[in-house]
Amino acid sequence: MIRRFASNKGAVIGVLILLIVIGLALSADLLFPRGPWAMVQRPFLVPFTMDGFPLGTDTLGRDVAAGLVHGARVSLLVGLVSTIVALAIGVPLGAVAGFYGGWADEGAMRFTEFFQTIPNFALAIVLVAILEPTLTSITLAIAIVSWPPVARLVRAEVMAVKSREYVDAARLAGLSNIRILTGEVLPNTVSPIIVMASLMVATAILLESSLSFLGLGDPNAMSWGYMIGAARTVIRSAWWLSFFPGVAILVTVLALNLIGEGLNDALNPHLSRKGTA
Amino acid sequence: MRTVLSIQDLSIALPKGADRPHAVAGISMTIAEGEILCVVGESGSGKSMTANALMGLLPPGVTVDGGRAVFDGQDVLSLPETERQKLRGSRIAMIFQEPMTALNPLMRIGEQIAEVFAAHGMYGPTEREKRALSLVTEVGLPDPAKIMRAYPFQLSGGQRQRAMIAMALALEPELLIADEPTTALDVTTQAQILELILDLRRRRGMGVMFITHDFGVVAEIADKVIVMEKGIAVEQGTAAAVLEHPQHAYTRRLLDAIPTGRLPQARKLEHAPVLELKGLRKVYRTGGGLFREAREVRAVDDVSLTIARGEVLGLVGESGSGKSTLGRTVVRLVTPDAGQVLVGGTDLAALSEEELRRSRNKVQMVFQDPYASLNPRHRILRALTAGPVAMGKPKAGAEAKARELLEIVGLGAEAANRFPHEFSGGQRQRIGIARALAMEPELIVADEAVSALDVSIQAQVLDLLRDLRARLGLSILFITHDLRVAAQLCDRIAVMQKGRLVEIGGVHDIFLSPQEAYTRDLLAAVPGADWAAENRTRGVS
Numbered sequence: 001m002i003r004r005f006a007s008n009k010g011a012v013i014g015v016l017i018l019l020i021v022i023g024l025a026l027s028a029d030l031l032f033p034r035g036p037w038a039m040v041q042r043p044f045l046v047p048f049t050m051d052g053f054p055l056g057t058d059t060l061g062r063d064v065a066a067g068l069v070h071g072a073r074v075s076l077l078v079g080l081v082s083t084i085v086a087l088a089i090g091v092p093l094g095a096v097a098g099f100y101g102g103w104a105d106e107g108a109m110r111f112t113e114f115f116q117t118i119p120n121f122a123l124a125i126v127l128v129a130i131l132e133p134t135l136t137s138i139t140l141a142i143a144i145v146s147w148p149p150v151a152r153l154v155r156a157e158v159m160a161v162k163s164r165e166y167v168d169a170a171r172l173a174g175l176s177n178i179r180i181l182t183g184e185v186l187p188n189t190v191s192p193i194i195v196m197a198s199l200m201v202a203t204a205i206l207l208e209s210s211l212s213f214l215g216l217g218d219p220n221a222m223s224w225g226y227m228i229g230a231a232r233t234v235i236r237s238a239w240w241l242s243f244f245p246g247v248a249i250l251v252t253v254l255a256l257n258l259i260g261e262g263l264n265d266a267l268n269p270h271l272s273r274k275g276t277a
Numbered sequence: 278m279r280t281v282l283s284i285q286d287l288s289i290a291l292p293k294g295a296d297r298p299h300a301v302a303g304i305s306m307t308i309a310e311g312e313i314l315c316v317v318g319e320s321g322s323g324k325s326m327t328a329n330a331l332m333g334l335l336p337p338g339v340t341v342d343g344g345r346a347v348f349d350g351q352d353v354l355s356l357p358e359t360e361r362q363k364l365r366g367s368r369i370a371m372i373f374q375e376p377m378t379a380l381n382p383l384m385r386i387g388e389q390i391a392e393v394f395a396a397h398g399m400y401g402p403t404e405r406e407k408r409a410l411s412l413v414t415e416v417g418l419p420d421p422a423k424i425m426r427a428y429p430f431q432l433s434g435g436q437r438q439r440a441m442i443a444m445a446l447a448l449e450p451e452l453l454i455a456d457e458p459t460t461a462l463d464v465t466t467q468a469q470i471l472e473l474i475l476d477l478r479r480r481r482g483m484g485v486m487f488i489t490h491d492f493g494v495v496a497e498i499a500d501k502v503i504v505m506e507k508g509i510a511v512e513q514g515t516a517a518a519v520l521e522h523p524q525h526a527y528t529r530r531l532l533d534a535i536p537t538g539r540l541p542q543a544r545k546l547e548h549a550p551v552l553e554l555k556g557l558r559k560v561y562r563t564g565g566g567l568f569r570e571a572r573e574v575r576a577v578d579d580v581s582l583t584i585a586r587g588e589v590l591g592l593v594g595e596s597g598s599g600k601s602t603l604g605r606t607v608v609r610l611v612t613p614d615a616g617q618v619l620v621g622g623t624d625l626a627a628l629s630e631e632e633l634r635r636s637r638n639k640v641q642m643v644f645q646d647p648y649a650s651l652n653p654r655h656r657i658l659r660a661l662t663a664g665p666v667a668m669g670k671p672k673a674g675a676e677a678k679a680r681e682l683l684e685i686v687g688l689g690a691e692a693a694n695r696f697p698h699e700f701s702g703g704q705r706q707r708i709g710i711a712r713a714l715a716m717e718p719e720l721i722v723a724d725e726a727v728s729a730l731d732v733s734i735q736a737q738v739l740d741l742l743r744d745l746r747a748r749l750g751l752s753i754l755f756i757t758h759d760l761r762v763a764a765q766l767c768d769r770i771a772v773m774q775k776g777r778l779v780e781i782g783g784v785h786d787i788f789l790s791p792q793e794a795y796t797r798d799l800l801a802a803v804p805g806a807d808w809a810a811e812n813r814t815r816g817v818s
Contacts, residue, residue, distance in 0.1 A: 165650035166660075168610050169712065173664030174637035183663075187654045 004266040011262020017255035021248075025072035032066035036222035040066075047240045056240050058231065064241065067222050068248055074223040075252065078139050079204040083197055085143035090150025091186075091193065097151070098158030099181050109155070112148045120145040124207060128216045135218045138211060142204050153196055157189035164188075191267035195260050202256035209249055224249050278309040281452050281484035282331075287344035287354075289326050289335070289508075297507060300326040300339060304510040306503050308452065308484040313474075315495045315516070316488045317531070318505035319731040324488045327505075328454045330354065332371055333361050348452065367397055370445035374457040376437035380429040386413070386440050387425030393447040412443040417473060434596075435466035442473065446481070453477075454486045459494065463595040463758065468802035471497050490731065492535050493761070493805030496520055504528045534736035535761070535805075544768060550619075551719050551752040552584040552607065552640075557616035557626075559602055576602040577613065578776035584720065589746060589753040591767030591784070593760055593799070599776040604722045604756045608640045609633060621719055638668055641713035645725035647705035651697035657683070657708055658693040661715045668716070675715070682711040685748075686741060703734035707741065714745070722754045727762060739766055760803050764788060772796050 005011055024031070034040065039061040040053075047056040047064075055064040097108035115123075124141045131137035161167065162185055170184045211217055212225030213232075224245040231241030289301040301323040308314045318324045329335050331346055331353060345352045353364060365371075373379045381389060390409035394400050400408065406425075413421040416439040429437055438458060445453060455474065459467040475498055478485055489495060495502055499516035504527065512525040523529045559577040576599040584590045594600045605611040607618055609625050618625040620639045628636060644650035651660055661679035666672055680690035686707040697705060706726060713721050723742070727735045743766060745751050757763050763770055764784060771781040772795065780793045791797045 165644040165646055166652040168642070169644065169650055169660075169709075170652075170663065171610060172608055172637055172640075172642055173712075173716065174634045174667045175663060176634065176667075179667075184652055184655075188652070 001266050005262050008262040008265055010258040011266075014255040014258030014262065017251055018259065021072055021252050021255070022076065024069050025076055028066075028069045028073055031069055032063065034066070036067045036070035037062060038066075044234075044238050047244075055244050056238075058227075058241050059234060059238070064227070064244055067227050068224070068244060070222045071224045071227060071245065072248070072252075074135070074218075074221045075205045075208060075249075078135065078142065078208040078223075079201040079256075082139045082142035082146065082204045082208075083200045085139065086147040086150055086200060087193070087197060089143065090147035091154050093147075094151035094154030095158050095181060095186060098155035099162055099177070099185060101159075105155070108151070112151045115145070116148045121207070121210065124211060125214070125216060128211055133211075133216050133218055135221055138208060138216075138218060141211075142207050145207070146200055146203065150193070150196060150200075153192060154189060157192060158185055161185045161188045191263075195264040195267065198256055198260035198263055202253040202260070205249065205253055205256075278311065281308050281310055281312075282346065282348050282486070283307040284327075284331075284346045285344055287327065287330065287346060288342050289323070289330055290340050290342040292338035299323075299342075299508050301330070301505075301508045303344070304503070304505070304508075305344075306510070306513065308486055308501075310451070310484055311478055311482040312500045313478060313485040313487055313498050314501045314503065315499035316486060316503050316505060317490065317492065317495055319490055319531070319733065321507070322505040323508040324505050325456055326508075328371065328456050328486065328488055331369065331454065332365060333358065363397075366393060366445075366450075367448040368450050369452045369454065370448070370450040371454040371456065372438070372441045372445050372458045374460050376434065376441045376461075377429060379441055380437060382429050384428075385425065386427050386429065386432070389440070390444050390447055393444055397448060399448075408447070409443075412447060413440070415446070415477075416440070416443045417469075418443070433466075434462050435469060438462065438466075438470055439473065442470075442477070446477065449481065450483060452484045452486065454488075456488045457490070458487075460490070464760070464802040464804070465595065465798055467494075467804060468497075471804065474498065491804060492520070492532060492732075493803065496805035504531070530733060534733040546585045546588050546768060549586045550583040551586045551588075551621070552754070553617070553619040554580055554582050554603075554607070555617040555619065556581055557603070557606060557618065558614045559599075559606055559611060560614055575599075575776040577606060580616075580773075580776075580778045582771055582778065582781060584752055584754060586719075586752055587746070587750045588769065589742075589751075589755055589767045591763035591770040592754060592756045592773060593758065593763050593770060594773035595758065595799075597775075598773040600756050600758075600773045601724055603773070604642070604724045604754060607720075607722050607754060608642045610642075635668075638664070638716040639718055640720045640722060641716050641718040643706070643709045643713050643721060643723040643726040646729055647702045647709065650709050651705055653697055655696075656693070657695055657697070660697075660708065661693070661712050664712070664716045679711070679715055682714050683708075685714070685745070686711045701734075703730055703738060706730065706738050710738075710741065710745070714749075720752045720754060722756070724756045725758065726755075728757065728759065735762070742766060760788075760799060772799065 040063050041057045041061050043057060043059050043061040045053055045057040048054060053063055053065070055068070057063055093108050093112070097105040124145045127141035127144060128138055167180060167184055170180045208223065209225030212223045213229035215229060217223050217226045227245040228242045231238065235242055284304065284306050286303050286305055287301055288299055288303055291298060291300050304327065306314060316324045316327065326335070326339070330341050341354050346354050348369065353361065387406065387409050390412055391405040394405045394408065410421055410425060413424055418424045418436055418439050432440065459470050462470060471494065474485065487498065495516060501513065502516050502519040503510050503513040504519065504525065505511065506527045512519060512523065512528045519528060523532055557577050557580045561574045561576055563572050580603060592600045592603065602611060606613045609618065613626050616626065623636060625633065625636065625640070658676060658679055661682065662672065662675040665675040665678065680693055683690055683692050688704060688707055700708065727738050730738060739762065742753065746753065755763065755767055767784050769781065769783050770787040772779045772793070774795050780787065780791065780796050787796060788800065791800060
């Protein structure tokens with residue numbers, strides 16, 4: 001499987017980019033020990049004009065490079081944690097709905113549809129506004145708006161797997177429903193869930209950026225979306241303030257998407273678009 | 278007779294990393310006008326690849342790398358795609374194993390046949406329809422006018438195959454390639470389709486290349502036979518010569534492996550019943566709503582029977598006869614609507630979930646599809662021990678027992694640490710049997726347990742079951758559509774039709790003096806029945 005993944009060029013590039021971003025995020029305190037909020041030079045310093053400030057400074061004279069690197073932490077953290085929380089809600093709900101069917105299914109799916117019918121972003125804004133914008137509430141809000149597709153996917157996969165003969169065999173072996181679900185059914189639905197999760201991290205990063213852009217980010221955490229939002233008033237005079245965070249978002253999300261595609265092809269070789277015989 | 282197709286030294290290369298370099302290596306054959314050539318072989322012998330190469334339907338990565346296939350003076354293998362397209366359908370036609378997937382589900386049968394003319398730019402719309410109607414009539418579909426307006430899903434499997442044949446015949450091809458066209462059909466339907474192909478060959482004088490794995494079918498229709506093993510033609514000749522005096526060891530092995538219908542010695546049976554079914558009923562309701570009445574299918578309709586300890590009861594019937602539902606009711610994967618399933622005195626049908634879980638070990642099942650019946654993520658050891666451990670056996674004991682069982686079914690104890698994908702279909706079926714035995718059941722339900730296997734593998738698994746029956750005194754409910762297989766293993770046979778038990782009796786009674794008309798029809802439809810009977814009387818297999 002790893003070999004199939006490694007033979008996909010796009011996926012390998014994605015992994016490399018992501019590793020670089022993670023590396024920068026982890027070493028943020030070493031690279032920029034003064035933090036992203038420190039005013040270090042005169043405002044509106046143009047990029048590539050002064051040594052030590054390759055990406056210039058913002059409206060208050062803060063280093064854009066420091067903001068990017070520290071912002072990576074927030075973006076990655078929010079993306080990862082919110083995805084894990086979304087999986088923690090969506091997987092059990094979808095599994096129970098798909099496995100037991102009947103009333104459990106009806107109930108779980110109506111509940112899921114309730115969340116699906118509300119526009120994602122609007123719900124996220126409302127949640128953050130009610131809960132006060134902190135990293136925790138933002139992460140939670142993103143998780144709450146992104147679990148419904150997980151539940152639907154898991155439900156469909158579980159329904160397909162549970163009619164397999166080996167599940168019948170497990171039933172005949174006298175295994176309890178819980179053990180059949182966790183031991184026989186769920187492990188065989190993992191591949192599409194992994195693929196979906198990798199793409200969800202990307203979506204979560206975008207959502208967090210959008211929230212920060214609107215000023216609903218955690219005021220104590222530097223993030224890419226906040227940087228773009230803060231720079232939008234000066235976009236014509238100081239392009240670099242929104243350009244570099246924008247590129248950071250684009251590259252990270254692209255990397256995650258490439259990884260997701262690569263995982264998909266590696267885990268489901270039969271559906272691979274390349275069609276190796 | 279004029280030669281229609283002549284294949285010389287055809288080789289088809291497989292992509293690198295396949296189990297052998299060539300799917301087909303240097304085979305030659307000729308088909309004359311009005312001749313039926315049967316290409317026989319087990320799965321993976323390259324018989325379908327040969328047909329696909331002729332039609333230009335090889336999967337990506339597989340290429341023809343030598344030889345010629347001369348049809349009407351030109352080599353079809355070297356024709357450009359556009360030329361080949363003209364040939365396909367109009368002069369060489371093909372029918373497939375699964376007619377449901379080969380027909381467009383959204384188009385009426387009449388339109389689909391007419392479309393064949395349209396694709397080749399022939400006739401006006403009214404003429405097309407007229408010709409389609411006459412074809413539908415020719416292939417013997419009932420009520421042609423109605424069938425013309427029907428969608429594929431409204432037809433039965435046999436009717437769909439007839440519709441496919443009508444499409445194939447539309448442009449009066451000189452060569453018909455039939456790739457296992459009857460494998461997915463019931464015996465009685467199969468017999469009708471074979472009759473149809475013989476009849477069309479007589480009337481139209483076309484050459485037929487008939488691909489099959491079943492020597493019974495060969496005996497019914499073949500003029501000439503070519504036997505393939507791993508891409509090599511090991512034997513060819515007239516049907517009579519190959520069937521009567523097989524030269525090659527492989528052909529002989531295949532012929533020996535065929536269930537001949539030779540009946541086993543009657544055994545003395547105990548009287549103590551291991552399973553008693555009393556008035557079992559299961560009705561499936563589908564659809565239904567405010568304005569429509571629900572459709573009811575009586576899958577199992579008031580069935581009562583008993584199986585004695587140590588007995589093998591064969592349950593035969595066509596698809597849709599309810600035999601599988603009955604089997605699943607016995608293990609209670611399906612809960613019956615009425616009736617009792619008595620195993621050793623307890624009524625499985627009446628147990629609660631929790632009680633049932635504790636009694637699960639009493640009846641076990643061996644499944645049909647060896648590829649779907651094992652969890653691909655679990656090692657064999659886990660598949661074999663999960664049940665006993667859940668029943669409260671100590672883990673170490675269950676593992677030792679599992680290894681011992683793997684030895685008994687002929688796989689060796691080291692198989693325990695491997696994953697299902699490392700085994701072939703026949704080996705997986707052995708694992709399935711070991712898994713059932715691990716629960717120390719009183720009865721095993723084998724649902725079409727050998728139907729998905731090649732004949733030689735089938736024979737080995739049947740041998741294993743016979744051996745286990747003798748050694749462990751197993752009681753088996755053996756569900757199959759194949760009477761020849763049932764004859765080999767079973768002590769008694771029960772015949773089901775439309776959910777009802779038609780006839781039940783000793784294997785000799787059923788085969789030699791069937792009481793019911795339906796049983797007689799089933800027996801008559803077995804392909805190669807006459808040929809097998811001749812062999813029986815002559816004492817040759």
